[in-house]
Structure formats: C-alpha cells, structure tokens
Amino acid sequence: MSGQGAISVAFKGALGQFELDAAFTAPSxxxxxxxxxxGCGKTAVLRCIAGLHRVDDGLCVIDGEAWQDNAxxxxxxxxxxxxxxxEASLFPHLSxxxxxxxxxxEARSPGSKSIAFxxxxxxxxxxxxxxxxxxxxxxxxxxxxxxxxxxxxxxKLLLMDEPLSALDSQTKDELLPFLERLHDRLQLPVIYxxxxxxxxxxxxxxxxxxxxxxxIASGALSDLQSDPTLPLAMSRGAAVSLDAxxxxxxxxxxxxxxxxxxxxxxxxxxxxASGEKRRLKIFASDVxxxxxxxxxxxIINTMKARILSATPLGEHEIxxxxxxxxxxxxxxxxxxxxxxxxxxxxxxxGMELYAQVKxxxxxxx
Amino acid sequence: xxxxxxxxxxSIRLTLELASVTTIILLILGTPIAWWLARxxxxxKEAAATIVALPIVLPPTVLGFYLLVALGPSGPGGLxxxxxxxxxxxxxxxxxxxxxxxxxxxxxxxxxxxxFQAMGDRPxxxxxxxxxxxxxxxxxxxxxxxxPGFLTGxxxxxxxxxxxxxxxxxxxxxxxxxxNVMSVSIYNYVETLQWxxxxxxxxxxxxxxxxxxxxMILIDKHVAQAGR
Numbered sequence: 001m002s003g004q005g006a007i008s009v010a011f012k013g014a015l016g017q018f019e020l021d022a023a024f025t026a027p028s029x030x031x032x033x034x035x036x037x038x039g040c041g042k043t044a045v046l047r048c049i050a051g052l053h054r055v056d057d058g059l060c061v062i063d064g065e066a067w068q069d070n071a072x073x074x075x076x077x078x079x080x081x082x083x084x085x086x087e088a089s090l091f092p093h094l095s096x097x098x099x100x101x102x103x104x105x106e107a108r109s110p111g112s113k114s115i116a117f118x119x120x121x122x123x124x125x126x127x128x129x130x131x132x133x134x135x136x137x138x139x140x141x142x143x144x145x146x147x148x149x150x151x152x153x154x155x156k157l158l159l160m161d162e163p164l165s166a167l168d169s170q171t172k173d174e175l176l177p178f179l180e181r182l183h184d185r186l187q188l189p190v191i192y193x194x195x196x197x198x199x200x201x202x203x204x205x206x207x208x209x210x211x212x213x214x215x216i217a218s219g220a221l222s223d224l225q226s227d228p229t230l231p232l233a234m235s236r237g238a239a240v241s242l243d244a245x246x247x248x249x250x251x252x253x254x255x256x257x258x259x260x261x262x263x264x265x266x267x268x269x270x271x272x273a274s275g276e277k278r279r280l281k282i283f284a285s286d287v288x289x290x291x292x293x294x295x296x297x298x299i300i301n302t303m304k305a306r307i308l309s310a311t312p313l314g315e316h317e318i319x320x321x322x323x324x325x326x327x328x329x330x331x332x333x334x335x336x337x338x339x340x341x342x343x344x345x346x347x348x349x350g351m352e353l354y355a356q357v358k359x360x361x362x363x364x365x
Numbered sequence: 366x367x368x369x370x371x372x373x374x375x376s377i378r379l380t381l382e383l384a385s386v387t388t389i390i391l392l393i394l395g396t397p398i399a400w401w402l403a404r405x406x407x408x409x410k411e412a413a414a415t416i417v418a419l420p421i422v423l424p425p426t427v428l429g430f431y432l433l434v435a436l437g438p439s440g441p442g443g444l445x446x447x448x449x450x451x452x453x454x455x456x457x458x459x460x461x462x463x464x465x466x467x468x469x470x471x472x473x474x475x476x477x478x479x480x481f482q483a484m485g486d487r488p489x490x491x492x493x494x495x496x497x498x499x500x501x502x503x504x505x506x507x508x509x510x511x512x513p514g515f516l517t518g519x520x521x522x523x524x525x526x527x528x529x530x531x532x533x534x535x536x537x538x539x540x541x542x543x544x545n546v547m548s549v550s551i552y553n554y555v556e557t558l559q560w561x562x563x564x565x566x567x568x569x570x571x572x573x574x575x576x577x578x579x580x581m582i583l584i585d586k587h588v589a590q591a592g593r
Contacts, residue, residue, distance in 0.1 A: 075493070077493045077499070077502075078496075082494065085487070085490075085491065092510070093512075103496050153496055
C-alpha cells in the first residue's frame, strides 16, 4: 500500500533524549489506533505527522500527497490536518463560536466534502455552548469544542492525541458516543493515540502497536488481537473485537442475532434494528472448547471452529487461536484453556471442534 | 490653567510628549525583542537579555555619560544628526527619546517576555494545526493572550520615562521647551527656591505614580479573574 488510499509514514531520528524509529502504513479511511504504553513515542509520531516535530529522516505521505520527504517539509499550517490535543487547548480569549470558526476561514480543500458549521454543532451537541467562554466549560464540553474546532478546519486527516485521557471515567463515557458518531457519519480518516485498550477496542478499525519508539505491528484490529506473537493476545485481558451486522432481534429475550464472518452470535442488547452495525467483544477466558457437539447447556453460543494455532502462556495455560465457520476460514477468536484440558482432550493444531462462547459483549456503538 | 505658569505647563507637555513617543517606540521595538527572548533557543539569549536589563542596575549617570558620548558630535549620534544638518543629538528632544528608550527598555521587554513565556507553545501549535500562518498566529493568538503583559509594559515604560532624571540631566541639558522635563524642572525650582512650583509638580508626580500603580493592580486583578 502506498500512494492513494493510504497513510504512509516513517520517522527516524532523535527527539531530545528519545530515539524514534517508527514506520507504518495504514488505510486512509476509518480509525487507526496508535497504541502502546505511556512514553513509547505515540505522541511523538502524531506530532511528526502534524509537522509539530521535525526529524530529518522523515517521510509522511497522505493519500499520495507528500507532506514530508527527503526534499521537502511542509509546515504545520499548510497541512490539512485537524489536531485534538490531550488538553482541549481552546483559545481562552475567544468564545466557543469563534474558537470553532478560527480555522474555518483558512480552510481550502477543493474537491473534498466540507463539513458545515451547523453539522458540527449538531454532531457534537454544541448548540448551547456557542456564546460561552471556553474558560467556563467542563472538561468534556471543552474536548467536544476542540474536536469541533478541528473538524471546522476541513481536515483530510484527523489526529487525536489521547483526547479522553484527561477526563474522568464518567465524562469519558459521555464523549465516546460522540466519537463513534464521528466514525459513522464522516468519511474522515482518524489517527487515534491511546494507551487505553478499551478505547481502541471500541473505536479502532486498524491498529498500530508501538513500543520504545518502534512499531511492533500494524494491521486490522482483530488480526493483531488474535496474533499470538503479539502481547495483546498473550495478556490477561486478551479479547477480540468483531464487527457484526444485526440480523434479527428477539424482544422476548432481549437478544440480538449478529452476523460475523463465518458465523452468528446471540448477544443481549437493547432494541436494535436489522442491518445495524455493532461491534462485539469476546474474551479469551470466555471461550471453551469441546470435541463433541455439547448437549443442553446454558451457553447460547456454540459453533464449529478449527484450531489455527496454540501457544503456551506460562507453564499451565495455552492460548488457542480459532477460526470459526467452514474450515475455520471465518473470523478468528481466542480461547484460553488449561494445559490439562488440552492434553486430556488430545487437542492438536488443525483440529475441527466446537467452541462455546460464554459471554459476548456489544461494545460499540 | 489652575494658576500654573506657562513654564510649568510647557514642562508638563514636554514630559507627556516624551513619555508617549518613548512608549510607542518601546512597544514597537520591545515586542520583537521580547518574542525572541521568550522563544529563541540560542545559547547567547540570556546574555542578550542581560544587556537589555542593564539599565535597571546601572546608575543613570553612567548610562547618561555613555549616551552623551554616543550622541555627541564625534559619536554615531553626531553622524545621524548630520543628515539634517545638526551637529549633535545630545541636548535635543530626539536625543532624550533615544536615551529614554534605552533606559526604559527592560521595563517594557520583561513583562511582555513573561507573558509570551507563560502562554507556552500550545496555543501557537493549536493555531498552526488550524492553518494559521505564524503571522496570523502571532496577531490573533499570541498578542491577545499576552495583553496583560503589554499593558504592564506600556504603563511601566511610560511611568519610568516620566520619572527619569539622571539621564535627562546628562544628555538633555536643561533647555526650556526642549529638554526641560518635569523631573528636571522640580530640581530647577528647588535650586532657585521656588517652593510653590516644586510642590505642585512633586505632588502631581506623586499622584501620578499612585494612579499608575493602582491601575496596574486593578488591571492585574481583573485579568486574573477573567482567567479563572
């Protein structure tokens, strides 16, 4: 992937004491999560993309447009970005309305669909705030204004640097639906930096994993979640996120039938309409395996699957990657089983069996 | 007016003229210096800051002496004065302005520099991500955010120029209507035992100083409240 339809970046060099050597390519649509522990250089990468940091050996090509290469460096104010900082960083001397309009006059983006003021106000619920000073807003309100301000500059790429991390968990939960709406309604690629896996699991389509200034993996979210060579699958909270479409809803039991690649899941849910998109989360610890079709059980999700790989986790446990559907060609899920079960059931890689999924959570939108 | 002699009025007018011209020049000159001192990473930045600050600690007579030499017929000031046929910049209003600008520079640069520094990089970065050129970011973000610093700087620069004495005496001489500003007039009145006039001017200066400091405190309070 390079050129059209892609975000290609490569930054190598020292930023103060920090050594950055990060290169990745991501699709220029949907949300790309940039994930890693604090201090691993996520923000540095984002600032390089924005042109706020400059490393000499850098490449930044967005949809075929070179913002930085060996020969050129476009200054920040000439890059069609929106940047949402960790702290909202609104201009305290301007009203909310004038903050929103600050970048709007400067924006020229011929060809691309422009976002109207009223649309931004509606999308982020800002109507009540327009006449106020940013000084008197709550943290969540400020961050919403900051997102709106970034959108009003008509960016081709939205960069978000841990936009929720300065907020308390309640405000976070208030703001997440706004971000999901953004994702659904706007055709705007987003690079979303976070050290909180729960946010990434809810929002990201593509994932870039970072550690100590380097990229350790880049790929579709569920691919990386189910890759046993990466730390996500081997963590205690290992889980996969699957994008699903609602096929039916049974109001008697409050259960939605959700179709994923290669199978169906039933999940408890408030009323949803058929055809709506939802994201499921399945923990490795909620999946158990059986060689025979299980008999009557309270577990409502049982399906055929194939063992694609098995990786020891510590001494007594095994992380099993399963492909669901015919020949295991569908979506991948993880199961964490004990070594004892593995041995007593005489499981092997490539074997077809039954996966029982005890818990399926709808995490988004 | 108020039974003041034309002499005193001329002296007041001259003082206000000098302080106004000086303040305007100081804002124009001091802002880029303050910006540079606040944002540059040059290693010799603090050395430059020290030079700007020197007039705070140098005795006015020392500064006045060097200025006299510099502005006199054989200094660079003499060369400049030659452009319009004069022999020297010393003992002229222009000379007083130059001296006042140098003498009051730190009082204007320091508050503006502090304001630019307190603001940090973030507002400018945010402006840049919103397509604002450095020029637009400076005028629409940095200057409004540094407004209290500009206010303090302008008031201090103005007041300090009104109150200067040593330098004026050294490079201005004592020429009525030309370099005879209030502080020098007071000195003259005392020398010639005109206590009434000295009293009027001194009381006026004291009231002026009081008003300036009060204004600064009130402005500062207002700004702190708005910042909450």
